[in-house]
Amino acid sequence: MSNMRQLRFREALREAMTEEMDRDERVFLMGEEVGHYQGAYKVTEGMLDRFGSGRVLDTPIAESGFAGIGIGAAMMGLRPIVEFMTWNFSAVAFDQILNNASKVRQMSGGQFNCPIVFRGPNGSAKQVGSQHSTSMEHFYATIPGLKVVAPAFPADAKGLMKAAIRDDNPVVFIESETLYSVKGDVPDNQDAIEFGRAQVVRDGTAATLVAYSRMTHVALEAAAHLAKEGIEVEVVDLRTLRPLDEETIVRSVQKTHRCVVVHEGWSYGGVGAEIADRVQRLAFDWLEAPILRVAQLDVGMPYNAKLEQACIPQPDRVRDTVKRLVFRDG
Amino acid sequence: MTKESSPKASPHAHSDRFIEATTERSFDASHLAHLYRQMFLIRRVEEESARAYASGKIGGFLHLYIGQEAAGVGALAALRPEDNVVTTYRDHGIAIAKGMTTRALLAELWGKKTGCSQGLGGSMHLFDKAHNMLGGYGIVGGHIPLACGVAFAAKYQQQDRVTLCFFGEGAVSIGGFHEGLSLASLWKLPIVFICENNEYAMGTPLSRTLSVEDVSQKAEAYGIARDRLVVDDVLEVEARVGVAVERARKEQLPTLIELRTYRFRGHSMSDPAKYRTQAELDDHKQRDPLTQARAKLLASKYTEDQLLAIEKSVEEEVADAVKFADDSPEPDLSILAPTTYDGPFAY
Ligand SMILES: Cc1ncc(C[n+]2csc(CCOP(=O)(O)OP(=O)(O)O)c2C)c(N)n1
Numbered sequence: 001m002s003n004m005r006q007l008r009f010r011e012a013l014r015e016a017m018t019e020e021m022d023r024d025e026r027v028f029l030m031g032e033e034v035g036h037y038q039g040a041y042k043v044t045e046g047m048l049d050r051f052g053s054g055r056v057l058d059t060p061i062a063e064s065g066f067a068g069i070g071i072g073a074a075m076m077g078l079r080p081i082v083e084f085m086t087w088n089f090s091a092v093a094f095d096q097i098l099n100n101a102s103k104v105r106q107m108s109g110g111q112f113n114c115p116i117v118f119r120g121p122n123g124s125a126k127q128v129g130s131q132h133s134t135s136m137e138h139f140y141a142t143i144p145g146l147k148v149v150a151p152a153f154p155a156d157a158k159g160l161m162k163a164a165i166r167d168d169n170p171v172v173f174i175e176s177e178t179l180y181s182v183k184g185d186v187p188d189n190q191d192a193i194e195f196g197r198a199q200v201v202r203d204g205t206a207a208t209l210v211a212y213s214r215m216t217h218v219a220l221e222a223a224a225h226l227a228k229e230g231i232e233v234e235v236v237d238l239r240t241l242r243p244l245d246e247e248t249i250v251r252s253v254q255k256t257h258r259c260v261v262v263h264e265g266w267s268y269g270g271v272g273a274e275i276a277d278r279v280q281r282l283a284f285d286w287l288e289a290p291i292l293r294v295a296q297l298d299v300g301m302p303y304n305a306k307l308e309q310a311c312i313p314q315p316d317r318v319r320d321t322v323k324r325l326v327f328r329d330g
Numbered sequence: 331m332t333k334e335s336s337p338k339a340s341p342h343a344h345s346d347r348f349i350e351a352t353t354e355r356s357f358d359a360s361h362l363a364h365l366y367r368q369m370f371l372i373r374r375v376e377e378e379s380a381r382a383y384a385s386g387k388i389g390g391f392l393h394l395y396i397g398q399e400a401a402g403v404g405a406l407a408a409l410r411p412e413d414n415v416v417t418t419y420r421d422h423g424i425a426i427a428k429g430m431t432t433r434a435l436l437a438e439l440w441g442k443k444t445g446c447s448q449g450l451g452g453s454m455h456l457f458d459k460a461h462n463m464l465g466g467y468g469i470v471g472g473h474i475p476l477a478c479g480v481a482f483a484a485k486y487q488q489q490d491r492v493t494l495c496f497f498g499e500g501a502v503s504i505g506g507f508h509e510g511l512s513l514a515s516l517w518k519l520p521i522v523f524i525c526e527n528n529e530y531a532m533g534t535p536l537s538r539t540l541s542v543e544d545v546s547q548k549a550e551a552y553g554i555a556r557d558r559l560v561v562d563d564v565l566e567v568e569a570r571v572g573v574a575v576e577r578a579r580k581e582q583l584p585t586l587i588e589l590r591t592y593r594f595r596g597h598s599m600s601d602p603a604k605y606r607t608q609a610e611l612d613d614h615k616q617r618d619p620l621t622q623a624r625a626k627l628l629a630s631k632y633t634e635d636q637l638l639a640i641e642k643s644v645e646e647e648v649a650d651a652v653k654f655a656d657d658s659p660e661p662d663l664s665i666l667a668p669t670t671y672d673g674p675f676a677y
Binding site for chain 1: 471
């Protein structure tokens with residue numbers, strides 16, 4: 001058994017990047033304020049000192065430009081890690097990710113790979129308003145050619161980041177500002193974690209909660225409340241959205257017969273819609289209730305603190321949704 | 331009459347060719363007093379905002395305009411009320427200079443229903459249609475093409491309205507800036523692009539953002555007029571922006587103006603600004619345009635008592651606005667659907 005250490009989410013990410021940069025010269029990091037400023041959210045603290053400005057590059061505010069530079073460099077065999085200060089700003093680089101990163105392998109008939117990691121915090125922070133609170137993972141998860149990763153715990157952050165850097169395909173790595181300080185046990189020898197393996201992080205029989213990233217913690221909180229009322233729900237933490245571990249989800253639903261997906265982004269055409277489709281196709285005969293989603297309210301994020309809290313899925317809303325399923329008449 | 335200054339004459343050691351006024355302009359002291367009041371009001375509003383942020387009345391990001399007041403106030407003094415303004419998230423000062431009431435501004439920062447955007451936009455997104463304040467925007471450079479569209483609409487509708495578009499030097503690297511300038515030049519749009527170059531984009535100094543030090547040079551490639559000055563004297567800003575505004579109004583031609591300025595606080599409340607020295611900051615505070623305007627007024631017909639009276643009226647205005655914001659109600663959930671769609675909600 002290896003030893004465990006308590007690491008913060010941001011430290012786990014930093015260790016993964018640092019270890020991969022140590023073992024592979026082709027890996028480099030770029031983004032706004034990642035170097036001299038030590039990272040807008042201090043994820044990359046100390047990395048400029050360790051690797052120098054040749055491998056840790058501060059970029060101007062030019063998301064489309066530096067995403068594109070990363071993609072071209074990746075086609076030539078380098079392994080860039082591109083930080084978006086937040087995923088909101090990736091919208092400016094969406095064309096590069098959609099039309100270049102995800103497509104170059106197929107367009108070239110398999111001649112060129114694009115081994116690049118795009119990473120940064122996603123979704124809401126606290127009262128940062130409409131243009132800084134968008135959950136972007138849904139947009140990326142629809143794109144074939146990309147992989148999308150969204151860990152909830154530091155150990156997974158480390159293992160999945162290592163896997164992302166080693167992957168020969170473009171990977172979208174979803175973090176959260178409100179997760180960066182969360183602590184968790186990380187084994188000393190934490191190695192890469194294979195994509196497409198969800199984890200049951202709480203056992204239960206009354207319903208299955210499917211979540212990822214920060215919402216896994218919200219689901220767990222809701223599960224703890226429900227347990228006090230005698231309702232034991234199972235929580236499945238997806239860890240990767242694409243590939244999606246439908247087997248683990250389906251196995252859980254076959255046991256609980258009810259499914260609620262919790263995510264921060266909007267519901268229309270979102271990750272929850274995808275999961276609902278798969279569950280109804282693969283576990284139709286086991287379902288005893290409709291699949292429900294707890295998502296951001298179907299509006300942009302308001303600034304006002306109370307309205308914002310009402311828009312973002314909270315444990316209460318998850319709990320009430322589960323109860324609606326469990327105590328459903330007929 | 332203007333001349334190009336030599337590098338040495340420039341007040342900033344590392345800047346080269348700013349264009350300085352050669353002759354003292356004659357000025358109307360009461361007009362300067364009016365601008366001084368606006369600048370002082372902005373300063374006090376920002377200080378009050380910082381305090382409110384510390385006590386939790388304001389949340390999220392808060393980007394203060396302290397140090398840059400003379401840029402926005404001088405530029406907007408060159409406009410008519412019907413002219414339009416579009417800016418970034420660092421928008422409090424611009425909103426006030428465009429006529430937004432202190433009450434509507436603070437109530438918005440407090441997230442209240444009486445705020446300019448009913449508490450939905452917050453600090454970074456100040457809108458006031460009645461005063462042709464068309465918003466603060468949060469995605470760097472994203473508002474520049476939008477501002478060109480505002481100018482396009484004025485031209486299309488044959489309205490005699492000019493658009494002013496503000497952004498930081500950090501925005502000059504992003505596509506929106508270049509596409510905006512390119513289109514404005516091609517379609518001869520009545521717009522003035524104002525780069526408020528405060529020397530830092532968050533923690534990144536100018537030298538690591540741009541390959542050239544002279545931001546106004548960017549105008550050359552697009553074939554548009556340019557100007558470049560250090561913000562010391564609010565009246566000089568007004569006069570120089572005024573030339574560009576007239577060019578837009580009379581000839582339907584865009585201009586790029588670089589205003590070299592400085593922010594006294596961090597990028598936002600979470601930035602301790604460790605990337606610059608205290609000496610550098612002190613140097614800039616010595617040359618605070620607000621103090622310069624006050625001194626100029628004292629050297630004219632204004633007495634100390636008169637200036638104190640102006641400052642007192644500002645204090646009263648701010649205190650009233652704080653109380654108004656404190657006492658105002660918050661918006662409730664029913665506001666979200668009608669502000670998302672006009673008409674039935676498109677589920
Ligand atoms: C497209 C985009 N990328 C990154 C950010 C994060 N960000 C906000 S302000 C800022 C610095 C902008 O500096 P500058 O344009 O010089 O304006 P200033 O804040 O100095 O007024 C950055 C990087 C953003 N808002 N939008």
